[in-house]
Amino acid sequence: MLESRKVFLVNAVLNYFSSLNPITPGFIQEIEKNLQPILVKKNKYILSPIDNNDDVFFVVSGLVRGFIKDDGKEITTWISLGNEFIGAIQHPDENIQPSIEYLQALENSELVPMPRTFINKLYSSHQETNVIGRKILALQYHAASERSILARIPSAERRYEKFLELNSFDVSKVPLRCIASYLGMRLETLSRIRSRLVKELV
Amino acid sequence: MLESRKVFLVNAVLNYFSSLNPITPGFIQEIEKNLQPILVKKNKYILSPIDNNDDVFFVVSGLVRGFIKDDGKEITTWISLGNEFIGAIQHPDENIQPSIEYLQALENSELVPMPRTFINKLYSSHQETNVIGRKILALQYHAASERSILARIPSAERRYEKFLELNSFDVSKVPLRCIASYLGMRLETLSRIRSRLVKELV
Numbered sequence: 001m002l003e004s005r006k007v008f009l010v011n012a013v014l015n016y017f018s019s020l021n022p023i024t025p026g027f028i029q030e031i032e033k034n035l036q037p038i039l040v041k042k043n044k045y046i047l048s049p050i051d052n053n054d055d056v057f058f059v060v061s062g063l064v065r066g067f068i069k070d071d072g073k074e075i076t077t078w079i080s081l082g083n084e085f086i087g088a089i090q091h092p093d094e095n096i097q098p099s100i101e102y103l104q105a106l107e108n109s110e111l112v113p114m115p116r117t118f119i120n121k122l123y124s125s126h127q128e129t130n131v132i133g134r135k136i137l138a139l140q141y142h143a144a145s146e147r148s149i150l151a152r153i154p155s156a157e158r159r160y161e162k163f164l165e166l167n168s169f170d171v172s173k174v175p176l177r178c179i180a181s182y183l184g185m186r187l188e189t190l191s192r193i194r195s196r197l198v199k200e201l202v
Numbered sequence: 203m204l205e206s207r208k209v210f211l212v213n214a215v216l217n218y219f220s221s222l223n224p225i226t227p228g229f230i231q232e233i234e235k236n237l238q239p240i241l242v243k244k245n246k247y248i249l250s251p252i253d254n255n256d257d258v259f260f261v262v263s264g265l266v267r268g269f270i271k272d273d274g275k276e277i278t279t280w281i282s283l284g285n286e287f288i289g290a291i292q293h294p295d296e297n298i299q300p301s302i303e304y305l306q307a308l309e310n311s312e313l314v315p316m317p318r319t320f321i322n323k324l325y326s327s328h329q330e331t332n333v334i335g336r337k338i339l340a341l342q343y344h345a346a347s348e349r350s351i352l353a354r355i356p357s358a359e360r361r362y363e364k365f366l367e368l369n370s371f372d373v374s375k376v377p378l379r380c381i382a383s384y385l386g387m388r389l390e391t392l393s394r395i396r397s398r399l400v401k402e403l404v
Contacts, residue, residue: 068351075354077347089347092340101351123333130332131325137339138294144346145279145291149270149303151353152277152386184354 001039005110009037012060013112016083021131030122037112046103046111047088053099055113056087062109065178066101076181077101078147081169082109085136090116106175143168156185160193203241207312211239214262215314218285223333232324239314248305248313249290255301257315258289264311267380268303278383279303280349283371284311287338292318308377345370358387362395 010032017023017031037060040046046057046064057064059082066077066088080086088099096116122129146166153159163183164171171179180190212234219225219233239262242248248259248266259266261284268279268290282288290301298318324331348368355361365385366373373381382392 068354070355070360071357073356075356077351077354089344089351091344092337123336127329127332130329130336134325134332134336134339135294137336137343141339141343141346142291142293144343144350148346148350148353149279149291151350152270152279153272154275154277154386155273158272184356 001037006037009060009110009112010035013058013114016058017132020135021128023128023132024126027122027126027128030126034118035112035114037110040105040109040111042105042108044105046105046109047099048102049098049100051099053088053090053096054117055115056085056119057103058085058112058114059083060110060112062105062111063107063174064103064105064109064111065182066103067181068101074102074181075184076178078143079169079174079178079182081173085114085140106178151184156183156189157193157196159183159185160190160197203239208239211262211312211314212237215260215316218260219334222337223330225330225334226328229324229328229330232328236320237314237316239312242307242311242313244307244310246307248307248311249301250304251300251302253301255290255292255298256319257317258287258321259305260287260314260316261285262312262314264307264313265309265376266305266307266311266313267384268305269383270303276304276383277386278380280345281371281376281380281384283375287316287342308380353386358385358391359395359398361385361387362392362399 013035014023014028014031040062047053047055059080061082063082064080064086066086067074068077069075078086086103088101088103090096119129119133123133146168150159150162150166153162160183163179176190177187180187183190215237216225216230216233242264249255249257261282263284265284266282266288268288269276270279271277280288288305290303290305292298321331321335325335348370352361352364352368355364362385365381378392379389382389385392
């Protein structure tokens with residue numbers, strides 16, 4: 001990756017932070033010194049259960065999903081189109097363990113990894129990090145609560161309608177088989193529901 | 203409610219906060235001046251969709267669940283045995299709207315409501331609130347992520363096993379029909395799975 005592209009990607013993180021709260025020169029310096037952007041090619045894993053769950057990631061561009069395997073079958077737990085932080089589930093007070101989730105790039109994706117230990121240092125050394133962290137966690141908590149409610153709706157059709165209503169991301173940018181997996185239905189069921197809804201609109 | 207009990211309940215909130223971060227005398231004073239504990243009788247609603255989603259609640263004692271209605275049927279979205287903050291889903295950056303969740307006491311419950319507007323004032327006036335808020339939101343984000351993953355496991359039996367593994371709360375203290383609703387299965391299915399597991403252990 002070109003050095004100028006790396007600078008651009010780290011700046012994208014800084015812009016995101018400063019949209020949440022003013023940041024100080026010392027904070028900016030720490031970020032610029034410590035973060036190393038990465039490019040993850042389409043279909044490659046960013047994290048899998050053989051890896052320690054050391055980092056969260058800011059997604060600048062691309063498409064990323066989280067999934068777990070249950071009985072050998074992949075279940076998509078969330079999907080990200082970028083401009084947000086993502087990460088595998090991790091209890092805040094427990095030691096970092098191997099991830100139980102897989103993180104996978106569905107398109108070539110540019111990410112900025114941020115080690116959890118580094119974030120914890122920033123919380124101590126730069127007060128504004130607590131405001132920024134609180135705002136990011138409030139957004140993540142809201143999104144996870146929506147995912148949790150969505151997954152509990154028993155009827156596949158109402159689940160899809162609720163999904164559209166929540167409008168968490170642009171459906172047209174995500175492969176249908178991923179959306180089907182995220183909504184806990186077979187691809188054929190999702191296609192049938194979608195064509196029925198289109199017919200009702202005509 | 204006796205005045206001495208009210209003092210005890212507000213102190214429970216302060217103890218919880220100070221377990222997360224040191225709190226200042228000014229912060230303590232704001233809390234003591236502004237919070238009014240309530241007792242909610244068994245089966246009564248704490249919040250329903252006719253109410254504005256103005257408050258979060260610290261549960262000191264009792265048993266509380268969140269649920270939504272889908273097609274006239276109640277779906278339990280979470281269960282709390284106390285010593286934590288609960289609330290209906292609310293986007294952090296959007297105006298406060300009527301709740302989409304019901305909050306219901308399943309036992310007589312002692313709660314300390316905390317208005318969202320008051321919390322936002324504390325974030326500005328007392329820096330330590332940001333550290334406390336961040337730590338609470340990290341716990342809530344983790345719990346919501348677990349709920350979201352749990353609800354996506356297709357097999358009822360593996361869903362129950364995962365639920366036991368996550369160990370989010372003491373199963374023996376919650377009515378079985380609530381656990382069944384939380385796990386998205388009929389009460390008979392849950393009873394059958396439980397007796398099968400007991401037999402395997404004998």
